[in-house]
Amino acid sequence: MQSAIAKLGSRDRFASLSRNFFANLIQRSLEYYLSRAYASHVGPGEAFASISDQAEFRRALEVHCHETALIVERYAGEWFSKSNFEGGITPAKAEEFARTAFRKIREELSHRSRADG
Numbered sequence: 001m002q003s004a005i006a007k008l009g010s011r012d013r014f015a016s017l018s019r020n021f022f023a024n025l026i027q028r029s030l031e032y033y034l035s036r037a038y039a040s041h042v043g044p045g046e047a048f049a050s051i052s053d054q055a056e057f058r059r060a061l062e063v064h065c066h067e068t069a070l071i072v073e074r075y076a077g078e079w080f081s082k083s084n085f086e087g088g089i090t091p092a093k094a095e096e097f098a099r100t101a102f103r104k105i106r107e108e109l110s111h112r113s114r115a116d117g
Helices: 002-006 011-041 051-068 070-085 091-116
Strands: none
Touching: 011 051, 011 070, 011 091, 051 070, 051 091, 070 091
């Protein structure tokens, strides 16, 4: 694991990779559930008037997920630097990183939900 992460080479690369990973994870998780309902919500009087409206929603969802994951990018860069300074990345440190990243994402999604409501 250390050699694979070392290939990322820098704090910024690791931070960017982390943001993209978590943004894609959030999006795929949401799409999994939403994809089951899309078909029944397209047409006159439905949530999506047309397939293009649905596609626009999906693009907006992608942007939302990428923006939400920004908090992970900031955290990941700091974590990467600190972990390397403190002797390298271990499985235990990586586990704690993932746990904290998920907590930060949950908090960010909750904050965005309250701000929209």
